[in-house]
Amino acid sequence: MSEIAHQDHVEKKAFLVNSSSLKDVRNFCREVFEKLQIQEDLKDELVLAIAEAAQNIVKHAFKNNANANELMVVQISCENNKLQIAFYDRGTPVDPKKVKHREIDNVKPGGLGTFFIQEIMDAVEFKDGKKPWINHLVLTKQL
Amino acid sequence: MTYKVEEIDNKRIIHLDGEIDMDVSDKARNTILPLIEAGHEVHINLSKVEYMDSSGISVLIESKKLSEQKNTKFQLVEVSKPVEKVLAMARKFL
Numbered sequence: 001m002s003e004i005a006h007q008d009h010v011e012k013k014a015f016l017v018n019s020s021s022l023k024d025v026r027n028f029c030r031e032v033f034e035k036l037q038i039q040e041d042l043k044d045e046l047v048l049a050i051a052e053a054a055q056n057i058v059k060h061a062f063k064n065n066a067n068a069n070e071l072m073v074v075q076i077s078c079e080n081n082k083l084q085i086a087f088y089d090r091g092t093p094v095d096p097k098k099v100k101h102r103e104i105d106n107v108k109p110g111g112l113g114t115f116f117i118q119e120i121m122d123a124v125e126f127k128d129g130k131k132p133w134i135n136h137l138v139l140t141k142q143l
Numbered sequence: 144m145t146y147k148v149e150e151i152d153n154k155r156i157i158h159l160d161g162e163i164d165m166d167v168s169d170k171a172r173n174t175i176l177p178l179i180e181a182g183h184e185v186h187i188n189l190s191k192v193e194y195m196d197s198s199g200i201s202v203l204i205e206s207k208k209l210s211e212q213k214n215t216k217f218q219l220v221e222v223s224k225p226v227e228k229v230l231a232m233a234r235k236f237l
Contacts, residue, residue, distance in 0.1 A: 019166040026162075026194070044225060051196055055165050112197035112233060119232055 005081065006036045006143050012075035017058055017066035017089065025054045025074060032076045036083075038143065046141065049120040050074065050085055052113035053137060061091025061135055073133075081143045088133040096126040146174055155183045156220075160191040163199035172202045179209045179217060190221035199226075200233045 013028050015021040029050050033043045057072050058064060072089040117124055121139045129136040144167040149156040155178045163171055178185050185206065189195075203219070210217035222230065 019164070022164050022166055022196075023162065041228075044228060047194075048196060048229065051164065055196065055198070059165065112200055116197060116229075116232060 004037060004039075004143075006038065006078050006083075008079050009036055010075065010077040011035075012073055012086075014071045014073045015054070016068075017062050017070040017072050017091070019055075019058055019064075021072075022051055022054055022058070026051050028074065029076065036078055038083075042143075045120045046083070046085075049117045049139060052116050053085075053087055053139060055113055057087060057089045057091060057135070061089050061094060063092070066091070078143070083141045083143055085139045087137040087139075088129065088135070090132060090134045092134075093129075094126055094135050094137075144170060146171070148174070148178070153182070153184055154186060156186045156188055158188040158191065162194040163192055163202075164194070164196045165198040168198035168202050171199065172205065175202065175206050176209060179206060179213055179215060182213060182215055184216040184218075185210065186218045186220050188221050189219060189226045190223050192223050192226050195226045195229050197233075200229060 009032070011032050015025055015028075026047050029047045030043065033046060038046065054072065054074065058066070062070065070090065072087060075086040075088075077084045077086075117139065121141050123138075123140045125138045125140075127136045127138055144159060144161040144163050146160065147158045149158065157175060157178070159171065161167075175185060175187065187203070187206075192199075207217050219230075
């Protein structure tokens with residue numbers, strides 16, 4: 001756990017659902033974590049986890065085939081040193097039971113992103129998406 | 144992501160640069176795999192890669208598997224700190 005008391009903060013941004021947006025998602029996260037004064041190593045890990053979750057939206061919720069103006073929203077909030085990252089999208093409903101990384105001895109590409117998210121974050125939770133959203137994923141990490 | 148391929152005899156040293164994510168992983172894949180397929184010994188220099196996600200790691204896994212099938216050498220050289228951290232997390236898959 002961090003010894004720094006991070007200030008409470010909420011920030012959110014919408015991104016087009018496509019692979020070109022992933023760089024923008026990372027840059028948004030880096031800016032917010034800079035404001036929160038999160039230390040460099042942890043910042044890199046958090047950016048990776050968030051980018052992997054955003055990638056899963058593009059790749060799985062929309063099967064790489066979202067409408068040109070389809071949006072996903074990323075909200076980063078910090079309260080009492082607890083970081084919460086929420087994702088909202090209108091893709092195919094996610095069945096949380098089917099979201100798991102592949103077996104370690106299965107040496108095939110793919111499925112690593114979910115493994116990274118689970119390794120880095122304290123909790124990964126799919127909540128009911130409230131209209132107009134369909135999927136609402138929440139990642140949390142105690143700072 | 145940009146890249147440069149250096150040729151030394153049968154060895155191909157691929158210098159990757161920038162950020163490797165889902166958006167550019169096909170470009171990386173299409174650069175590396177044909178060289179392995181052609182029977183070259185492939186070395187990937189990752190010293191200038193600032194960011195790599197699971198898509199990039201997947202390309203490395205595919206490359207390693209193909210090199211094993213082709214009985215050629217595949218090696219990572221000069222790995223940057225950000226990539227080393229991701230590789231450390233993914234090590235159990237490599």
